[in-house]
Amino acid sequence: MLRKSSTVGLLFILSCILFTPVQAAAPNTIPEFLDEYYEAVNKGDLTLSHNLLRYNEERLENYMKENHPDRMDQYNEMKKSALGSQADIDSVLYGHLELVLWLDALVHPDPRFFNKEKDELVKRIERYHNSIEPDSPVALSEIRQFWDSVLPAAALTYEDGFFQQFNHHYKLLTQAENPEEIARILSLSIEMMQASQDEGGIRLDALLWTIIIVGGCIILTLSYVGFRKYQAEKKEKTSRLHKRKPNS
Structure with missing residues (x-):
């Protein structure tokens, strides 16, 4: 009887091990979670995206409360939309x-994923823009949804003035119906976004040239002052020598 019960118990334990689903290891940090979450979203894996967000809800909520309590309402609204x-x-x-x-964009000073998706948005706009025909309407629901999804991150990334421009172009596109008007808005949007890509480089070049010019001026000024001081000392020394000669 003991042997039989032991065998049954062993079989029960073995069945529990075999049929217990193995859960993937959860990411250890918020950045690691974001890497996995973005990869799942980028692949269009809705189930994995949903599960990752569900498994990390408590951790995300604690992070938001500790670091960005003023943005909790916005976070909850977006989470509700994602888990709809x-x-x-x-x-x-x-x-x-x-x-x-x-x-x-909240976690990283230089958002990695926003920059990638913004570049993808530019490509999609160019693709739609190049396929427009004046006498036929263009379906823009996908590009409008895509643009709408990058707006919150854009608000954290861009300076307020440029974000207002970025947001204004989006609103114009959502309201436009005439194909020619849509074509004009898309053309302006491409120029605006490409300008934003070059803006950082332009600012950096301007800053470097400013440093070089100002630094050069300072060096020249110091060199000139030093040279004048050297001339004055040399002149004074020569004058002293001339004064001593008559007495010798």
Whole structure:
């Protein structure tokens, strides 16, 4: 009887081990979570995106409370959108994209994912813009959703003046209906976004040239002052020598 019960117990333990689902190791830090979350969203894996967000809800909430308590309402609103009804898969995926881009912009001073997606947005706008025909309307629901999903991260990344311009172009696009008007807005949007890409380089070049010019002026000024001082000392020394000669 003891042997039989031991065998049954052993079989029970073995079955528990075999049929217990193995859960993937959770990311250890917020940046690691964001890496996995973005990868899942980028691949269009809605199930994994949903599960990663669910598993890390408490950790994210604690992070927001400790570091960005003033943004809790915005976080909860975006999380609600990402965890919404999965009937509209595209809409939910854009909700996840919006959240992961925004969180990455909060965590990193130089947002990695926003810059990638903004470049992708420019490519999509160019693709739509190049396919426009004056006599036929263009379906822009996808590009509008995509642009909408990068707006919160853009608000954290861009200076207020440029963000207002970025947001204004988006609003114009959502309201436009005439194909020619859409074409004009897309053309202006491409110029505006490409200008934003070059802006950092232009500012850096200007700063470097300013440093070089100012530094050069300081060096020249110091050199001139030193040279004048040397001439004055030399002149004074020569004058003393001339004064001593008659007495010798």
